Amino acid sequence: MNRTIARNFEIFFCRISLSDSQQREALERAEAICRFLNLETTLDCFVSGSLSRSTAVRQFSDVDLVATLTDAMSPKIQPTSVISSLLSIIQTRYPLAQVSENTVRITFADGPDVDVLPAIRLGNRTPDNESYAIPTFNLNGWQKFSPMELTEHVRSIDTRSGGNFTRLIKLIKWWSNLHGKPLPSFKIEEIACLAFAREMPQMGHAVAAFFDAAIQQYGAAADAPPEVLRARITAATAVDLEGRGDLEGSIKHWGCLLGDQYPTIIV
Template identity: 25%
Template sequence: MVRKETLASLVDKGRRKIQVTDEELDEAKRRRRLLARSALRAFPGSTTYFNGSIAHGDANTPLTDVDLGVVLTAEDAKPYGPGKKSALSLMETVRDVIHEDLDEEFPKLTIEVVGRRRAVLVRFGDPVTNGQPDFTADVMTAIPHPSGCGLYIPNTKIADQWDRADPITHTKMVLQAIEDTKVIFARTVRLLKHWNGTHSKPLCSWNIKALALGCLGEPMPLVNALQVFFTHAADEINKGRTPDPAGVAGPIPLNMTRPEVHKRLCTARDYINLAIEHEAAGRPLSAQHALHQILPELVPDANATQEEADRLASTVRSGGTAATGLGLAVGLVTPTRAWGI
């Protein structure tokens, strides 16, 4: 007999499959602390900040990288910025100090500066997750923005050599959303990042989180959080690129054309709606089959042939259409925004 599971159970089991282990996190955070210590030694009086998946609480296994930044003092930053010096010398300085501090512990460590757009790339030559080829870190050398709002971060691919951004505020917003939703925000993002990776990566991870900040502001079942996200994200991408939640940087770039990204979001929205509709109607195998289309590696497929045949027969008997396809769900949770646009 086929075991029938609820969508809640299937989603929860799926997210546990990709949940990062304590051992991975502990070692990644230890290496991050080592890098932060080197950055502070390279630039006395500076401050460091953490961002990315580990800082945001949404890291998946395997854990392959970590992100951090160092912000120079206003005095030390004076020679740098748009129309002034690029970040190249800063990147070279932090590279040299990291080598001095970590070469002994990590004999295979290499650090790339040339050709890097934003950050020094540290390759430890020693993975955190067993079976992975390596573990890396992006170390950003940033300067305060003259307005006092956000930072200037390197961008070696443009004439000005610097972009405006606010990664510190981004992290604060994400952590607040995790608290407001009682961890549902982070768990949803983990699943969404997995969905993204198995569907040609239409969005970068930050775009996923920025969109989620616009609709996930309170606790709700994880299945409904996915439904809310895909509904909101499809609507927002249909309007245009996602604005910076901190209101500092420009719109977030997409990895595909906007119509193509919109199409993928709509397909996921329709499948999650269909899964919820099937479950509400007492068709658990059909619900699981629909959810599998969104998270194929996390949710096993189910043979819903008999359920679908019964559904079609019932539809015909009631005078409706027997057409198959993606349906529309009932009971959609109303999205709540975390910031005003």
């Protein structure tokens, strides 16, 4: 990768990453909510999602909590009933909480918001492999969720890539939020893990390869979100322009993809 483009990516990642103080604030808020939930009907409550996997980004990331519910519940119960029960519990302490897709969202004026995901434990609990049933996004059924497995997978690939894997995920999450969130955060991590299970190219090529992999998830390009199709073209063009020595053109395309947090300077 050209030195200028590489430097611009480094500046971009610094701009979108959470500071230490922001991470501490988010964790303290999460811990307070967990303490409240643990006094109610949940068996356990823990931080999951981007904060636990170091893929959170400024401005857009919420804190994700998993609330495992009483053993008396089972996946035979309708997700709408489970989410409604969890909402009722949370509203006794946080009255402005609302259902948001398959979570209960607690909104704060000073951010970040907190999403609480209800989960039912599946089978016996082991230290390194916990599986849960969680509601699907449209609340019409249940899906399997193994947070520890995903976290370890992300960490393994990130170690092998020298930290570039979590940077890539942050980049895609930032792009997704800028462009109407065509890919949810968990889907971004899932696609990235599949695409780079063996190796990961340099950042620009990795971004283009991610969008290729995302399109393949839909089976046919026509079925993929139009935002993903446009992003694939923009990233591929940026990489091509860099290869031809047109740094100004390459930077312009990366800026179109990533917004004003991507620097436009040429050094």
